[in-house]
Amino acid sequence: MRLVEEFEAGLEAPICITWELTYACNLACVHCLSSSGRRDPRELTTAEAKGVIEELERMQVFYVNVGGGEPTVRKDFWELLDHAAAHRVGVKFSTNGSRIDAAAAARLAASDYVDVQVSIDGATAAVNDAVRGPGSFDTALGALERLAAAGFEKPKVSVVVTRQNAGQLDDFKAIADRYGAQLRITRLRPSGRGADVWDELHPTAAQQRSLYMWLLEHGEAVLTGDSFFHLSAYGEALPGLNLCGAGRVVCLIDPVGDVYACPFAIHEEFRAGNVREPRGFEGVWRDSELFAELRRPQSGGACGSCGHYDACRGGCMAAKFFTGLPLDGPDPECALGHGAGLLAARGAEATIPAPAVDHSRVRPAAGPARGRPAPVKPSPGRPARAGGAAAARPPAKVCDEDPLAEFLAAGGAARSAAEA
Amino acid sequence: MDPETGLEGRWRLHPQVALRPERFGALAYHFGTRRLSFLKSPRLAAAVRGLEAAPDPTAACRAAGIGEGELPSYRRALATLAETGMIVPARGAFLSDSENNSPRQVAA
């Protein structure tokens, strides 16, 4: 069996998982895949999180991709990093940089098993801050500077490719080079708040083509989060393993312990279970109906007869789902245009699924519906604050500040007491 | 590394490598290099696990049930793992060789 086929059938344990530690975030990026902003009162406690780490160790999950929200706003962030290292689970975490001060940078430089990724979505403050908020570009570069000064080796600079930044790829590479970092560019999906801005932000077909050519040329040095396999239909396959690993090689654990097939698919349709169940994460990974279904051989549906199916595998499940396209058909950004054709042919009344949870602090009054004219430019929300200070205005809910404020949830007080 | 002469003496899994059994063989992940390898044979995985206890990689292969005719392929596979740092020569002063009952010093 080929490697791809073995992976598609599912593994004994994930190779890695995405773990969103909190829905709290000091930024309000317009395209946030997890609709983050406010902490959820039901978020895993420190003890529960450590339990998950120990379970991952038993299963031999090799590493976790930690994010959120902004994971560093959790008060136990460093404690959890240390716990993972002590339990042979590698950590790669993503941050907007707001809490990477000199001390944090030094601490990271002294650690062997932590990889750090700083997010930017523009090679200039103008392009970046339009998506991530005023000051966020400077915050990110400041973090990269401090990491470099502390001798942290090879952080990553991670970019979501948009219509507005697709022409800046060389500039992103230059920024990464400047800070001794590796560049990572990933695909924008219509997930979370991304659904609201996808029409305006996702790259044009022409930009996709250019992106593909650029990746062919720079692919060895640039990471892609394995997110551009749908572009393989343009020609030769891109470096990396071109397949969707959701529920087979990877999955997501969200801040309240829900297990989803992937971080772009936070919806009941793709929820496999919760780590708080008696069977735990391992039981969910091994026995959930959803994952069993994803591990069955896929025919490709309408794409199966396309000559490029072998390379593109029908594209991204989440991209199809959150644009209201059928899962057994083309990706909305299908290189051959089949997805765009379907979207255009579909009526304006098509239903777009909403994400399962929304922790945004600022929302547009009404999101755009597909097929209707896009609204005025998206709001970037509250400005980022360098140095990671907490919210300037009083929090609407206690959970904005206190990770253990679970009194709103049933049994939360008991959990908090047990944790103390 | 020449598969014919490179794999002498006792070898072992690099201490920073996690070897996880899978239906098709095993996955090996190196925490230092972040490298991930796909071992496409349960017997290869068994040979790797048995490296440290065996006097040399060829003996480990035989112990894992690999026949004479298949040895070249498996030695090549082990050579690849050695090239990528997943397996390393076992350091150590003296090892009591259970087959020969004689101490053997293995070069670092």
Added chain:
Amino acid sequence: MGSAPDGPTGPVAEDEDEAAAEQDLLVEDVSIDGMCGVY
């Protein structure tokens, strides 16, 4: 870098190709970057 052997496989040649593939690909380096884990 992980890659699948490509090229046409006819019914007659398939067994031989697979045997050869078995021999040469007992170990394969896998390159994944989180598999769409955005982080």
